[in-house]
Amino acid sequence: MSEAAVDIRDIIARKRDGAELTPDEISWAVGGYTQGLIPDAPMAALLMAIVLRGMTARETTDLTFAMLDSGDRLDLSSVPGATVDKHSTGGVGDKTTLVVAPLLPTLGGKVPKVSGRALGHTGGTIDKLECVPGLKTELAPEEFVAQVTRIGVAICAQSARIAPADRKIYALRNETATVESIPLIASSVMSKKLAVGADAIVLDVKAGRGAFVGSVAEARKLARAMVEIGAGAGRKTVALVTRMDEPLGRAVGDAVELVEAIETLSGRGPRDFVNLCTLVAGHMLALGGVTADAREGRAMAARALRSGVGLAKLREMVVAQGGDPSVIDEPSLLTKGAAFLPVSLDASGYVSSVDARRIGEIVRDLKAAAGERKSLCGVLVEKKVGDRIGAGEVVAVVVVPETVPAEPVERAKAEVCGSYRVGEAAPRRRRLLAAVVRGERPTAHHPQMDADGR
Numbered sequence: 001m002s003e004a005a006v007d008i009r010d011i012i013a014r015k016r017d018g019a020e021l022t023p024d025e026i027s028w029a030v031g032g033y034t035q036g037l038i039p040d041a042p043m044a045a046l047l048m049a050i051v052l053r054g055m056t057a058r059e060t061t062d063l064t065f066a067m068l069d070s071g072d073r074l075d076l077s078s079v080p081g082a083t084v085d086k087h088s089t090g091g092v093g094d095k096t097t098l099v100v101a102p103l104l105p106t107l108g109g110k111v112p113k114v115s116g117r118a119l120g121h122t123g124g125t126i127d128k129l130e131c132v133p134g135l136k137t138e139l140a141p142e143e144f145v146a147q148v149t150r151i152g153v154a155i156c157a158q159s160a161r162i163a164p165a166d167r168k169i170y171a172l173r174n175e176t177a178t179v180e181s182i183p184l185i186a187s188s189v190m191s192k193k194l195a196v197g198a199d200a201i202v203l204d205v206k207a208g209r210g211a212f213v214g215s216v217a218e219a220r221k222l223a224r225a226m227v228e229i230g231a232g233a234g235r236k237t238v239a240l241v242t243r244m245d246e247p248l249g250r251a252v253g254d255a256v257e258l259v260e261a262i263e264t265l266s267g268r269g270p271r272d273f274v275n276l277c278t279l280v281a282g283h284m285l286a287l288g289g290v291t292a293d294a295r296e297g298r299a300m301a302a303r304a305l306r307s308g309v310g311l312a313k314l315r316e317m318v319v320a321q322g323g324d325p326s327v328i329d330e331p332s333l334l335t336k337g338a339a340f341l342p343v344s345l346d347a348s349g350y351v352s353s354v355d356a357r358r359i360g361e362i363v364r365d366l367k368a369a370a371g372e373r374k375s376l377c378g379v380l381v382e383k384k385v386g387d388r389i390g391a392g393e394v395v396a397v398v399v400v401p402e403t404v405p406a407e408p409v410e411r412a413k414a415e416v417c418g419s420y421r422v423g424e425a426a427p428r429r430r431r432l433l434a435a436v437v438r439g440e441r442p443t444a445h446h447p448q449m450d451a452d453g454r
Contacts, residue, residue, distance in 0.1 A: 006024075006025065006028055008029060008032065008038050008042045008043075008046070009042065011025050011028075011029055011046060012042060012045050012046050012049055015046060015049040015050060015053055016049045016052075016053065017053075018053050020056055020058075020059060021055075021059055021062075023062045026059065026062045026063050026066050027062070027066045027069075029043070029046060030063070030066035030067060030070065030165045030169075031066070031070065031165075033165070033168065033169065034070050034164055034165040034168055040172060043169070043172060044172055044175075044176040044178070047169070047172065047173060047176060047178040047181075047184065048176065048178055050178075050181060050183060050184060051178050051180070051181040051184070054181075054182070054183060055183035057225065057228065059183065060182075060183040060186055060187055060225055060229070061187075061228075061229055061232065063183065063184075063187040064186070064187040064190045064191050064194070064229050065191075066165065067163050067165040067166040067169070067187060067188070067191035068163055068190075068191040068194050068195055070163060070164050070165035070166075071160075071161050071162050071163050071164045071165070071195065072141060072161045072162060072195070073194070073195050073197055074112070074141050074144065074145060074162070074195065074196050074197045075145070075197065076112060076145060076148070076196075076197045076198065076199075078145065078149060079110055079112075079145065079148050079149045080110075080149070081108070081109075081110055081288075082109070082110065082199045082200065082288040082289050082290075083110045083111070083112050083148070083197075083198040083199050083200070083288070084104065084109055084110065084111060084198055084199065084200045084201070084202065084284045084285075084287055084288040085111070085112060085113060085193055085196055085198035085200070085201045085202070086100060086101075086111070086113070086201070086202045086203070086204065086280060086284060087189050087192075087193060087201070087202075087203050087204065088203075088204040088206065089185060089189065089203070089204065089205050089206050089211065089212060089213070089222065090119060090120070090122035090206060090211065090212055091122060091204075091206045091210055091211060091244040091248055091356070092121065092122060092123075092210040092244065092247045092248065092252055092356040092357065092359055092360040093123075093247035093248040093249050093250075093251060093252040093257065093273075093356075093359075093381070094122070094123070094204075094206070094244075094248050095123075095125075095128060095248075095249070095251070095257040095258070095260060095261045095273075096204065096248075096273075096276055096277055096280055097113060097115060097125045097155065098125065098128060098129070098257070098258065098261035098314070099261050099264050099265055099269070099273075099277045099305075099310065100277055100280050100281045100284065100301075101113050101153050101155055101317075102153055102265065102310045102311075102313040102314040102316075102317055103265070103277070103281055103301060103304055103305065103309075103310035103313070104152070104153070104281060104284055104285070104288075105151065105152025105153050105313055106304055106309045106310055106312075106313050107281075107285060107290060107300055107301065107304055108285075108288075108290040109152070109284060109285055109288045109290055110148055110152050110153070110288075111148070111152065111153045111154075111284075112144065112145075112148045112153075112154060112196050112197075112198055113125075113153070113154065113155045113156070113196075114155075114156055114157070114158050114162060114192055114195070114196050115129075115155055115156070115157065115158075116157075116158060116170070116192075117157070118364070119170070119173075119174055119179060120174065120179050120212065120360075121210075121357055121360035121361045121364055122210075122212075122360055123252070123253070123254060123257065123360075123363070125155065126155075126156075126157045127254045127375065128254045128255075128257050128258045128261075129155060129258070130254075130375070131254050131255045131258050131327075131334055131375050132258070132318055132323040132324060132327055132328075132334075133323065133324040133327070134322050134323050134324050135318060135321050135322060135323030135324075136321045136322040136323070137155070137156050137157040137321070138156065138157055138159060139154060139156040139159075139321070140159075141159075141161065141162075144156055147317075147320050147321075150320070151313070151316050151317060151320055152313070153313065153317050154317070154320075154321075155317070155321075156321075158192060162192065162195045162196070163191040163192050163195045165191075166187075166188050166191045166192060169184075169188070170188055173188075179212055180212045180213070182213070182218065182221055182222045182225060183225070185212060185213075185222060186222055186225040186226045186229065187229075189203070189226055190226050190229040190230060190233075193230070193235075194229075194230075194233050194235070198235070199235070199236065199288070200235060200236040200237070200284075200287035200288055201230050201235050201236070201237045201238075201287075202237075202238055202239075202240070202280060202283045202284045202287060203223065203226055203227070203237065203238070203239040203240065204239075204240050204242055204276075204280055205219045205222055205223040205226070205239050205240065205241045205242070205437075206219065206242060206243075206244035207219035207241055207242070207243055207244060207434060208243050208244040208245035208356065209244070209245045209246075209355055209356050209357050210244040210245060210246070210247065210355075210356025210357045210359075210360060211244040211356075216241060216243075216434045216435065219241045219434070219435075220241055220435055220437060223239035223240075223241055223435070223437040224239075224437055226239060227239050227437050227438065227439040228439060230439055231439030236287050236439075237438075237439045238283055238287060238436065238437070238438050238439070239436070239437040239438075240279065240280065240283065240433060240435075240436055240437075241433070241434040241435040241436070241437065242276060242279075242432050242433055242434060243430060243431075243432055243434055244356055245353065245356055245385075246353065246354040246355075246356050246381070246384055246385050247354060247356050247359050247360075247379075247381050247384075248272060248273055248276065249264075249269070249270040249272060249273035249381075250270050250273075250380055250381050250382070250384075251378060251379075251380055251381075252359050252360065252363050252378055252379045252380075252381065253363050253366075253375075253376075253377050253378020253379060253399060254374075254375040254376075254377075254378070255334045255335050255338070255375050255376050255378065255399075256334075256335065256378035256380060256399055257378070258327075258331075258334055259331040259332075259334050259335065260273070261314075262311065262314070262328060262331045263331070264277065264305065265305070265308065265310040265311040265314055266308050266311050267305060267306045267307065267308045269305070272384075272432060274302075274305060275432055276432060277301070277305065278298045278301045278302045278305065279298060279432070279433060281297065281298065281301035282294040282295065282296075282297035282298025282299075282300070282301055283297065283298075284297070285297030285300060285301065311328065314328060315328045315329075335376060335399065337373070337376065337401055337402055338376040338399050338400065338401055338402065339399070339400055339401070339402045339404075340380075340397050340398075340399055341397060341398045341399075341400070341409065341413065342394040342396075342397050343394065343395060343396045343397065343398060343413050343416045343417060344392050344393055344394050344395060345389065345391070345392075345393070345395050345417060345420060345422065346391050346392065347389070347391060347422040348389060348390045348391045348393075348422070349388070349389065349422045349423055349424050349425075350386060350387070350388050350389075350422065350423055350424070350425060350426045350427060351383050351384060351385050351386065351387045351388075351389060351395070351420060351421070351422055351427075352385065352421045352422060352423040352427045353385060353420070353421040353427075354381060354383075354384060354385060354419055354420055354421075355418075355419040355420075355421075358415065358418065358419040359379050359381065359416070359419055361415075362379060362398075362412050362415045362416060362419070363377055363378055363379055365408065365411075365412065366378075366398075366400055366404070366408060366409075366412050369404055369405070369408040370400060370401050370403075370404050373401040373403065376399065376400065376401045377399060377400055377401070377404075378398075378399040379396055379397070379398055379399065379412075379416060380396060380397040380399060381395075381396050382394055382395055382396055382397060383395040383396070383420075385427060385429070386426055386427055386429050388426070389422065395416075395420055396416045396420075398412050398413050398416060400412075
């Protein structure tokens, strides 16, 4: 499609009016924005039109491949054994990658992982990893592949060469309140996953107050959209729909989440977080052919977590990427210079809810106030849904650099109190896993895929 044949305003108007965009229109818009030919303002308008009007399955797939084709695709064919990638759609306190990625190689899996930064009220894996002094998250493709081959795992940031269109659109979505959209989330996630080129992909699709998708029904739709894209690209893909109404684990915030990941790899993780890690790892092991099924994989992962074997692999990965391993050996170094300020409630009874989104927003706002030391900001959720509390009992701890002014800290403590609801009766606990969505037999049927599915 030539530039003279199309006007971005026409594409915006068509989507605004609910029309189905053509493959050429989608490709032109993505390519034009990536190359700087389309300014932020009209692209933001198109994104908002997509949020409001949605996209068909065909449009979503075409958007995925337009972003995928904007950059390089990694070649993992030299990596021995099956490679398995994983992705979370974003949750509060979700540091799962920091546990399952180093755990899998100790059990026979290989994990090539390209991760993102904070988006909206959720944290980013790369922000957490960069709490390690000296650790390099920008890896050239050849470095990335070599590290996966050598030690079985690499976690790096999305580079300018991997789906650069998504990288640019991702940042614009964060600035324009266009994050919460099934087609935009699905295409963003899958463009990166397909670019990495792993044999199999496990997706953790969050549903609930702290997620970008509020209901289990909507999360199922997102899961189905991504699984269908993966299967159509020749990848074994499964999606787990998990609940995200209260924060996952105890820690929310970059440094404190890394500390909790280290504790979990040492066999001392919070129960709900350990449950999710073993669930995700079990499906990764099964999809990678290490175990016969996910149940066997989950049991294997649980034993490995209790033994602490994954911690040595995390340390090995940190060293391989130039980081200081002393913080793995002494996690308290990660929060040096932070103040830990307790928050208590006057109420007594049972915790009926902890608003995950609100906790995520509190941490985000604290980071804005903390400036260069923002990685130290966080909240430790000491009491969770179902816990009994007495009046005046500490329910959470606000973590901030000692230099942060009193006003934002006091505001944060009040907001933490407001995120809790307490009732007289113990609430019914809901299962973490809401659904498993599996794809059809993988077939590389999209016209933009090579014959071998890569």
